[in-house]
Amino acid sequence: MTRADLVAMAQRTLAHARAGTAPLAESVVEVPTRTYVDPNQWALEMDRIWRRVPLVLAPSVALPEAGSYVALDVAEVPVLLSRGADGEVRAFVNSCAHRGAIVMEEGHGIARRFTCPYHGWSYDQDGALGGILDREAFGEIEVDCHGLTALPCEERAGFVWGSLDPQAELDLDAWLLGYDDVLDHLGLAGCHLVGRQEVAGPNWKVAYDGYLDFYHLPILHKDSFGPDYSNKACYDAWGPHQRLLQPDDRVIAALDTMPEDDWTDEKLTGGVWTVFPGISVASFDVGGRMFMVSVLSPGSAVGSSRTVQYFLAPFVPDEEQQRAIDKRIEFLLGVVRDEDYATGLRIQRALATGAKDHVLFGRNEAGGQRFHEWVEALVGADDAAALASVVATADVVHQP
Ligand SMILES: [Fe+2]
Structure with missing residues (x-):
């Protein structure tokens, strides 16, 4: 069943690659600047999102x-x-x-x-x-x-899930809509921890917007990993949880001439996998696959967050492999800290001036649009019944 989902996503992506197209959201969306800088909004997010919904810990x-x-x-x-x-x-x-x-x-x-x-x-x-x-x-x-x-x-699916509310009932089935079965294909449960680092960042949503965004890759990351990357993304959603895959992803493009039996889990699970509200899983080639699992959470005030990044590999590295891994982790620290979060901290400073009433998410940024819709819906749910009805609206949506 879940393999069929992965194959369907790959076939959709192949069709885009052949046609040179990418899916788009219906319209441009405005998100109020207040959502990133208002301490009252932040306090509501802490209570109604972070201390209420299931989290990957x-x-x-x-x-x-x-x-x-x-x-x-x-x-x-x-x-x-x-x-x-x-x-x-x-x-x-x-x-x-x-x-x-x-x-x-x-x-x-x-x-x-x-x-x-x-x-x-x-x-x-x-x-x-x-x-x-x-x-x-x-x-x-x-x-x-x-x-x-x-x-x-x-x-x-290789994660420890929990809730910060001791009274909460951890209803992962209702929250994940089968996403855990899809995530299982990444094989994180069978991996080994090969590195760990921590990065300080801006407001958690400013930071998370970046994980849901391929539009910036060849621009902000032009001097690191990004110059040859496509800036397009297909988004697949299981409620608030989203997978990003480039419609012209090179690994997927190579499947075009390969019998479907040879489409391994590794080939089918590229891109970025997010778990709302703060997880991102990306993978890199270090002479074998290495996952970067970013665990983002709010800091002690509206303008700060912290991210613990765990690096996982499906093999036990020997000394030489570990050196290559350490080097790649150092490189990624530079990308996340000096490019993504440094930009985010400047965004934070600029938004705090109040000069802009709203920011924009384009038709090519469906992931950010969905993320902010979910934040707004959860923050607006002021009791358990309202939360249950928000969760009940969750659906599995694959961009065409
Ligand atoms: Fe980035």
Whole structure:
């Protein structure tokens, strides 16, 4: 079924390549500048998007073995991910039951237990309170009720999904509309982590607009990877989640003379795969395939964001391959930090002046149009029922 979807997308792309065409949205869309600079809008996005909808918290390979943990901030919530002895990944609010201290400093590694740096209370890999310092002197408490606060969490398609709302029900089927089955063809679950870096950026939507945009590739990236890239994109959407593929993608073009049986998953899954509201997966050739999984989330105020980039490869690199990978990662850091986000930070400064009332998304920028429609709809959903009805409108839409 999902292979058939991938083949259909490739055939659509081949038809465009042969005809020299690209799909276009119906009209040019105006997005109010306010959406990028207004602190009230930002607070609503934090509550009604980031702390409410299912999120990708990390790729699964960031927790490669039993005992692996990752401590990270997601939309200002300190989160602790832990892979237990049973192989299950669990997510918690990274805050001690005693007086709320952050238990594990941001980072990753292997830990048998999590010990709070304030008074030494400790927690098991499954979040249960395991140790209270000077227990008798402290006094009686219900130990079972004082574990780390669990967050809904599930692994699918090589990602750890979760919600920052402890009460939320993680209904991934309704949220993903089968997109997880398509993503599964990328093979991220079987990959190895070969690198990681972090980049500071502008407002999360300014940054994310860039991930949904091929229009800028040969211009902004003319001195790095972009000069020979096409600036056109076909967009496929599963609700708010979108895949971008160039209508003249070279790998797809090569399928034209190849029997369909030889169209491997690798050949069919090029382009950029995004997961709303902050994930982008792109792939690069390092003498084998390497994925760049960007995990973007808002920073501490309207004008800032942070992006953790995980690099994954479907092979265990030897020393020489790792050197090539490190070199490519350094190059990509230059692209993202010095080209994309440096531009984004300047956009942020310019929009904050209020000189422009709105910005524009052209007919060739259907992905950005869809992204902002979804942001607006979710921010406008002021209770659970309204959220459910927004999610119920989600549809799978392939550009023709
Ligand atoms: Fe870019």
